[in-house]
Amino acid sequence: MALLSAGHAVELKRQYADRELVSTYIDILAVEHTQGEDSPTNANLVDDFRIGQSLLHTAPYHSMNKDWALAAEEVLTAARHGISVCLGIQFERFNHETANKRLLHIHGLLTQYLDQLDGVTGTKAAQAYRDQLADRVIDEILAEEASR
Structure with missing residues (x-):
């Protein structure tokens, strides 16, 4: 009976530690993402994209509403992720020379637009900060595991 009670106490301590970890790092754990299960795996989002007629070429990024910029981002x-998957950019054997030129061009434009939007949204800096915090949490967990 004492062994069962000790096991239950260990389980409760583990649950408490998990809850403390979540409450301490809830901002990291609750971050919205765009690379989830609904992320496209093809270029369908840009099928009708007209390179020369995009409003994003001349958008007033400096005066853009942050909520609108986040939605556009x-x-x-x-769209850029779908093109990347379609082109196979993530693979080592990706060949820039033989890839679809139109999709490569659109991928480059989308990257430029995202860079412009980042000036409004601050997404890259926020992601770098979250990565830094995540690394710290991982280091803490590994140090705790090593000390056991």
């Missing part, structure tokens, strides 16, 4: 990130 989410759509552009999804």
Whole structure:
């Protein structure tokens, strides 16, 4: 009976530690993402994209509403991800010379637009900060595991 009670106490301590970890790092754990299960795996989002007629060429990024910029950033990130998957950019054998030129050009434009939007949204700096915090949490967990 004492062994069962000790096991239950260990389980409760583990649950408490998990809850403390979540409450301490809830901002990291609750971050919205655009690379999730709904992220496109093809270039369908840009099928009708007219390179020379995009409003984003001349958009007033410096005076853009942050909520609008975040929404635009989410759509552009999804579109760029779909193109990346379609082109196979993530693979070592990706060949820039033989890839679809139109999709490569659109990928480059979307990257430029996202860079412009980042000036409004601050997404890259926020992601770098979250990565830094995540690394710290991982280091803490590994140090705790090593000390056991």
